[in-house]
Amino acid sequence: MITKDILNFRTSIKSFDTTKFLTVDQVQNIKDSLRLAPSSYGLQPWSFIEVNDKEKRLELQKAGWGQSQFVDAPLLIVFAVPTDIKENTSKYVEEYMSDMVKVRSVERSSLDGFAQQIIGTIERLTHEEAIAWAQKQAYIALGFGLLTTASLGIDACPIEGFMPDTVDKILGLTEKNLKSTVVLAIGYRLASDHHADLPKVRKSEEKAFLAI
Template identity: 45%
Template sequence: MSLKQSLEWRYATKKFDPAKKLSADQLQHLLDTVHLSPSSYGLQQYKILVVEDAAIREQLRDAAYGQAQLTDSSQVIVFAAETEINEAYVKKYIDHIVEVRGIERSAVADFENVILGAIGRMGEDQKIAWAHKQAYIALGIAMAAASEAGIDNCPMEGFNAGKFDEILGLKEKGLTTSVILCIGHRAEDDHYAHFAKVRKPANELFIHI
């Protein structure tokens, strides 16, 4: 299937089949693909949690207004924004570039200063909002990658982020929940699978200038 066909096949799965788990290879392929998501300056200012623990998922379901996808999907992927984007964070990133590319640190000194200048002009809330945006790019890639691999998925922001942070111990990790993606396989009787896709007509969406 082309990516377009995969996205026609996908829908926001409301009812997962709890008996159908993804294979380890399927999950790994998905994570490897999401790993390649681009981000502003390449900072990847978020982390991605893969939640399988049944007891934790019960708690997450309660914090997500009882939505069944939290417990019935194969895994819950939580995208969490970094809350401490500072000089040390940038230094670690630059060190990593130097190591991966085998270059002198001086070759990326200007780049480091540009990033430090940009984050220096942002308030703490702005930096977190910026990190959330990057996490949503990863969410988009994850939905596309899952769909291409025939993995059903449901993006969700219908949850209490504060409670998610508490359940997952994110504050201590310098993180806060952005958005989640439940993945697995649709239940045969999920009637949402048969609904026609509703999207704005192209002439209302695209503006050609």
């Protein structure tokens, strides 16, 4: 259960402890949470890039306004979305249909209507809107990653403060038709990170919720 304690424990960590690492099981659990996140039609228009290379991490840090999380977090995941989803819609939909045929043992022909529905939705979007639509899905996966890490007692920081075009060049994403969207740095907080101890500033329930 995601208790209030877990929700309050989850804090966007500025300083990670470089001496503490994650276990293989923990990393697997976090990766599972990203893959199992929901997405519109279940299309999963995302790729998660685990960046382990130290040099690349340093370059990412420069593209990310010097934020230390890029180099200090033991696990760094860049969330990327396809840039050609509008132009190559059928390719992405067929990939998904083929997975569905395998996993659910259904005939491809029984999925024709569903496939057409997805294609119809994307057809109505411009190139930019299709990318923005995919990015919305990536943020859902980000939320899953944030809650999963917190529920495991692991720290994380979502990071949007970076230059996406530069990050795409560093990681060679452009030629893969991918665009970086958001980053999740994962590890353990440094005991001296007092920013992590500050109480949360949130709208009151009355302000945040409207009953109509």
